[in-house]
Amino acid sequence: xxxxxxxxxKTIKDGVQxxxxxxxxxxxxxxxxxxxxxxxxxNVGTTIGLYKAVIGIGRGETIDPVxxxxxxxxxxxxxxxxxxxxxxxxxxxxxxxxxxxxLIIAIAWSFAIYFLIDKHVSPLKSLLLSYDATYGNKWRxxxxxxxxxxxxGIVCGILGAIPKVGPVLAAIAVILAIVIVFAIDGVxxxxxxxxxxxxxxxxxxxxxxxxxxxAPAAEPEASAEAEAEPEAPAAE
Numbered sequence: 001x002x003x004x005x006x007x008x009x010k011t012i013k014d015g016v017q018x019x020x021x022x023x024x025x026x027x028x029x030x031x032x033x034x035x036x037x038x039x040x041x042x043n044v045g046t047t048i049g050l051y052k053a054v055i056g057i058g059r060g061e062t063i064d065p066v067x068x069x070x071x072x073x074x075x076x077x078x079x080x081x082x083x084x085x086x087x088x089x090x091x092x093x094x095x096x097x098x099x100x101x102x103l104i105i106a107i108a109w110s111f112a113i114y115f116l117i118d119k120h121v122s123p124l125k126s127l128l129l130s131y132d133a134t135y136g137n138k139w140r141x142x143x144x145x146x147x148x149x150x151x152x153g154i155v156c157g158i159l160g161a162i163p164k165v166g167p168v169l170a171a172i173a174v175i176l177a178i179v180i181v182f183a184i185d186g187v188x189x190x191x192x193x194x195x196x197x198x199x200x201x202x203x204x205x206x207x208x209x210x211x212x213x214x215a216p217a218a219e220p221e222a223s224a225e226a227e228a229e230p231e232a233p234a235a236e
Contacts (some may be wrong), residue, residue: 005193006140012147015184018057019176026179028065029053045073048080048117056119058186076117083116083123090127106109107138114189114195132199133192141188152177 018214019026036042049068056063087109095102108131115126117134134141152174161172 006137019180019183048073052188058190174196
């Protein structure tokens, strides 16, 4: 299993860059999401579409705001709810052993929904991929979120203290911060997505070399007639 560590500074820097690049498309997408969130069934598809947008932002792509209404978003509804149920039950079970295990499990499974949508794997497989891909990086994920929360709090506090225009500036800063946080989440997923690809490749290699696994079909041997040298013509 690869042990490469998440670069917190680079993650935040790329997240800010990609967030600013997609600020207006993502802002419009979020507005459309909240406008239509009250519509049953449609709100599930738009939620999945929002996750897809975060994946695209993390890869440096420019997103389409109306893509949250794509019909393809509804293909994963069953697995989406099944995964959410697994996460809820698992986190509550971990909480019975006090706060720290629940926090670790929540971080370890925080990218499972992205794996479900992006890798087209089962809910259980997405949980395992998220847990394995974040191995050795859970505290880096935690501190990335903590740094972002502290920075947002400081900026909003300073802007909010400005007379008259403070509340407006603070509200704008919050909107900008939401977009950037989405982008940072996407950048982190892109990093762990590459780790997950390596993990799946390792698993496939182990399976192929496992005793009792089907061996690759042997190449057919050439027939004796095909290998025989053609006879030289008789001398006249």
